[in-house]
Amino acid sequence: MATIYHNETKIEKDELVAQFLASKQILFKTFALPETLHNLLKQESLSDPEKDEVLLGLEYRFDQLKKEQGYRSRDLVVLHNKVPGIEEMLAKFDKLHYHTDEEVRYIIDGTGIFGFSIARDKFEVHVKQGDFISIPQNTHHWFALDKSRRIKAVRYFKDNSGWTPVYVEEKLAQV
Secondary structure, eight states: OEEEETTTEOOOOOOHHHHHHHHHTOOEEEEEOOGGGGGHHHSSSOHHHHHHHHHHHHHHHHHHHHHHHHOOOEEEEEEEETTTTTHHHHTTTTTSOOSSEEEEEEEEEEEEEEEEEEEEEEEEEEEEETTTEEEEETOEEEEEEOOOOEEEEEEEEEEEEGGOOOEHHHHHHHH
């Protein structure tokens, strides 16, 4: 479901997206969402009990990731234009940065853009509902909402302290 923009190339087929990202050490998969969650996911915002209901509906995915990759916690982030302080929140992630732990997102509604600068190669990944992306620790990237200005994503963590962004100057990323 994701689309990659790399140089003047557009990559859209899931298997080609996954292959390209794998060549950059980024894990990408797509997962269908349970139909039981569709009505909740259509809503612009979710109350805390509704977020808990969504996470419970995706518990099978969390159980699988805990077993296979050692994740210990997860949460649900819901972003849209009516979220108080949305611009300040997004400003933390729209600059080139990295994390000391991997960054893992399962996009369950909406769309967004991850941009990457890896070994002098720059590209963007436009993620959509059903996309699962795992960005290795210390990988230079940024994130922004696209024109839809709406996304819901489950964030998975092995260690919550590792998701704080460490900013990188673009010229240093080119070395």
